Amino acid sequence: WPAKAKESCVEGIVVIQFRVEKDGSLNNFKIARDIGAGCGEEALRVAKMLPKFIPGKFMGKPVSVQFNLPFRFKLDQ
Numbered sequence: 913w914p915a916k917a918k919e920s921c922v923e924g925i926v927v928i929q930f931r932v933e934k935d936g937s938l939n940n941f942k943i944a945r946d947i948g949a950g951c952g953e954e955a956l957r958v959a960k961m962l963p964k965f966i967p968g969k970f971m972g973k974p975v976s977v978q979f980n981l982p983f984r985f986k987l988d989q
Contacts, residue, residue, distance in 0.1 A: 920949050924984075925947070925982050926952050926955040928980070928983065929941070929978065930942070930978075931976055931979070932965045932967055933967065935967065935974075936964035936965050938965065955983040965979070
């Protein structure tokens with residue numbers, strides 16, 4: 913959890929957008945929605961550590977697809 917976000921009590925949803933290639937690898941990461949205070953950068957860092965995905969299929973053949981992954985930041989009081 914970013915220290916700045918914790919100090920400022922920032923909560924919300926960050927959306928990370930990336931591409932799942934035909935071989936399941938992930939690339940083209942970007943922050944699609946950010947709540948600030950370093951939360952977007954932290955979600956991006958975590959998303960880049962994800963393992964390979966199962967690629968999408970079209971007519972039985974693997975295809976590249978875009979994926980949006982939401983991260984919820986919520987402080988427990």
